[in-house]
Amino acid sequence: xxxxxxxxxxxxxxxxxxxxxxxxxxxxxxxxxxxxxxxxxxxxxxxxxxxxxxxxxxxxxxxxxxxxxxxxxxxxxxxxxxxxxxxxxxxxxxxxxxxxxxxxxxxxxxxxxxxxxxxxxxxxxxxxxxxxxxxxxxxxxxxxxxx
Numbered sequence: 001x002x003x004x005x006x007x008x009x010x011x012x013x014x015x016x017x018x019x020x021x022x023x024x025x026x027x028x029x030x031x032x033x034x035x036x037x038x039x040x041x042x043x044x045x046x047x048x049x050x051x052x053x054x055x056x057x058x059x060x061x062x063x064x065x066x067x068x069x070x071x072x073x074x075x076x077x078x079x080x081x082x083x084x085x086x087x088x089x090x091x092x093x094x095x096x097x098x099x100x101x102x103x104x105x106x107x108x109x110x111x112x113x114x115x116x117x118x119x120x121x122x123x124x125x126x127x128x129x130x131x132x133x134x135x136x137x138x139x140x141x142x143x144x145x146x147x
Contacts, residue, residue: 017107026096026103033096036089043089050080 021027037043057077060067067073084090105123112119 021103021107024103026099030096030100033089033093037093040089043087046080046084046087047090050077050084053077053080 053073053076056069056073060070060073064070105121108121109123112121
């Protein structure tokens with residue numbers, strides 16, 4: 001495959017766009033929140049406790065409510081999840097993650113619309129999926145009528 005000037009320009013543009021995204025305030029905030037999430041000992045302890053209980057939960061789920069520890073594990077997993085979700089660092093990280101995903105969705109939709117209005121971009125955000133009956137990337141092989 002020969003490299004044409006048009007392809008080189010597209011590659012340069014893509015490189016500049018990725019640099020702009022990486023240097024954006026949204027990406028900086030995401031990295032800051034990720035750092036706080038990973039370095040806060042109390043937050044990490046909550047995540048660790050939840051992860052350990054999640055393993056027990058998955059084992060209990062194999063047998064359902066017939067497992068002897070079903071009620072105890074179900075109650076404890078909900079409490080640990082709530083405790084972890086209410087942690088300031090986890091909440092900040094999730095908000096920053098959603099903001100970054102929103103930015104990437106906007107960029108993806110803008111690029112696809114520059115090429116064609118008929119390109120489906122699986123954003124997972126109903127705001128972007130107004131032209132599709134399935135909400136983008138459904139993977140059903142067209143059985144929903146979106147193809």
